[in-house]
Amino acid sequence: MTTDRPDPSTPDEPETGTAPADHAPADHAPAGVDGAALLRTSSAVVAALAPAALLVVVALVVGPRLGDTIARHWSGDGPADGFSGTWSSFAVVATIVAALTAVSIVAALTRRGRPSRLIAGGAASFAGLAACTWVATALATAAAPTPEEAVAGWTPALTLPGLAWGVVVGWLATGSGVRALPDEELDDRASVRPADLRPGERLAWSGTTGSPVFVVMGSVLMALAIVVGVVLFATGASSVVVHAAVLFLAGAAVLALGRVRLTVDRRGVRLVSALLGIRLLRVRLADVAGVETETLDPLSWGGWGLRVSKRGTAYVTGRRPGIVVRRRDGSAVAVTIDDAESAASVAAALAAR
């Protein structure tokens, strides 16, 4: 069931004599959250962050004692025979660890059972391995007067707990994300009754939504980028500051999703970042083919955040009620928002004008 634009030959008349809307808004009271699953999922996320944290802490603590080069390779028990730039290697490893950590966290938050746990654990394993490898070379180099005299000693053993860390993350991840209990019926797609419009009347609907998760994640990434950037710059490795800049922009992009405003008016249905003022989504009124409300499931819309999936483009903060606007070309735009029915009824009415 959808609310399509009415035939243009029937102009919208002010509705007289109609009974009050019998369109009862669906009950979207948030279901209880499984406390144990929440605890395990949060622990998995924290555990997944550990390799990145270890890397940063070691870089901050041991970094000042390191020179421009770091021992990288040993053959047998002797001193090192391979070297790389201290901070360029750190930047490369940090980028890899950050990417793997992100994969691990997203997998831990995803409800796909065993595959989620395997991906969360696997990514954390490689993140742990990468982080611990750099930590091991840094410790070995710092323990020696010069990188050329560095002896591997016990440090290669560090990579084992790093690799094993994935088991911890995989075990903590439930593969069920944070499941809401009880599992509500999802197929609640509903048509909307267009708002009553008088000729010439102007309507402006506006509402804000967001997610503290995006604010925290974005801020952490940007802070990390600044730390990495300052460290790199201070040590003269300015050529790899690009890595920090990319990390900073990624953080800004996540932060931009932290607080958004949905507006429905003569300009169409628009989603704008309330924090950065960037327009994220837009459907012009002339392009609107239909408007519906639906409980948006992150799994069917491609995940959390601003996502593109085969169902369309969506801003999703969780399994929450939202508005779905279908374009004439068949694509769709969806946004989780409070009072989605009212936003949808305004959009349907304006699009029908």
Added chain:
Amino acid sequence: MLIRLDPASEMPLADQVVTQIRRGIADGGIEIGERLPSARDLAAALAINMHTVLRAYDSLRTSGLIELRRGRGAVVIAGADAPTTALYDAAAALVRDAARLGIAPADLATIIRGMT
């Protein structure tokens, strides 16, 4: 929150904005702590002058309903008092009764205007 403007109405546009936001606060559509759209954005949405919206926001600020802060925009700081809420509830009931008799809100408004 929803704002409706009727350019054909005799009521000045700024007053209409004020009335609509007051109604939203009274019926719970706008909550305490909610941030209103920026004056520039609301003006663009309604195709009216930004100063009209600023005048409306200033009037709401004088009434103690919103707070205007540079950089933060307009934030709702007070809910409706009980008598105002009761009046809006009574008006909503009147609109429902009228609808049952086949009288549209616009016609009801004309009836009410004829009483003064």
